[in-house]
Amino acid sequence: MTAGEVAVVFKRMLGALGVGGPSVDTVLATPRVRPGGTLSGEVRVQGGDLDFDVEYIALGLVTRVEIESGDNEHTGTSEFFQVRVSGPFHLGAGRRHAVPFGVPIPWETPITEAPGGPLPGATVGVRTELSVARAVDKGDLDPVAIMPLPSQERVLDAFARLGFHLKKADMEAGRIHGLHQRLPFFQEIEYYPPAQWAGRVNEVELTFVADPHGLAVVLEADKRGGLFTSGQDVYGRFQVGHDQALQMDWTAEIARWMDGLAHRRGHGMGW
CATH class of the missing domain: 2.60.40.640 (Immunoglobulin-like)
Structure with a gap:
């Protein structure tokens, strides 16, 4: 040394x-x-x-x-x-x-x-x-x-620019359907939404699944229930290469997904 x-x-x-x-x-x-x-x-x-x-x-x-x-x-x-x-x-x-x-x-x-x-x-x-x-x-x-990969950092920066408030992160045992994982758990980074979406969403969870070639970005929104409806989870997923992720306008992509939550139902993918 x-x-x-x-x-x-x-x-x-x-x-x-x-x-x-x-x-x-x-x-x-x-x-x-x-x-x-x-x-x-x-x-x-x-x-x-x-x-x-x-x-x-x-x-x-x-x-x-x-x-x-x-x-x-x-x-x-x-x-x-x-x-x-x-x-x-x-x-x-x-x-x-x-x-x-x-x-x-x-x-x-x-x-x-x-x-x-x-x-x-x-x-x-x-x-x-x-x-x-x-x-x-x-x-x-x-x-x-x-430390986050540069591709992951771009997504995290977008959440910060949009005004999401970091709640906590944890690791959940299990696997995400449709994704190839080597580890028997995945990380969830939990955010409180900013004011413009707080009326529709309780929180948003962000998960990365990376490999040498690229990155899966998985979003899960916990939608608020109404007077006659229960709350529900809505998912979004994006699969990109690391270089592509550096060129993406993640602020616009995440904002577009959040704006569309009111029109989505159930557990389907939002992307």
Whole structure:
């Protein structure tokens, strides 16, 4: 690591290995990264009082996911990606061992940052796992900032320009019908609508499903019910390439979709 690198150091004792066991520092050279990018850094292992044979070191990406079960909902921790960054090696007592890494970030990784700052409720962390003598310590969840792709940022900017108020973001277990997903959950970014649409819509949820080639933008509007009608959800979907998304007038597209909500019924796609 050079002095110019931005490094965040997370230190923990591996309790599963007992007093006198190795300690691990995970040093991130890229604590802010985009989907499809690379999380780079170095795992530094400090030997304890005795010699140890380390079986492997692995890094995992973890987030919190909302899971529905019948009428109940609870939050669980989901490790959605893991890669081994080291094979077996011998760690002498008091010796140091460094393992550099470059971990690819899945394209569907939920974002934790928006152009205006952090997304409330959105968390992604890296977890260092070290296996010694078949005792595995998964360590603590250390946060990593996931920045939006430029194509995603254009959509988020449009919501801000239209006056939507960010409510929160969360991850929902499950899959979106008609979309190819690699991860078993998807992110919902929830907004309160501005005044011109607040009379018709309670809130709007935005979901991105990205891959190397493009981006699916899924909108869900929770329409208000009337005196003799119940509320309903209306969906919209747009599938575009990343370059195309940069050229789109998302402000106009989203405003047009919102204006048309009064004429749409049920659960069909609004695009």
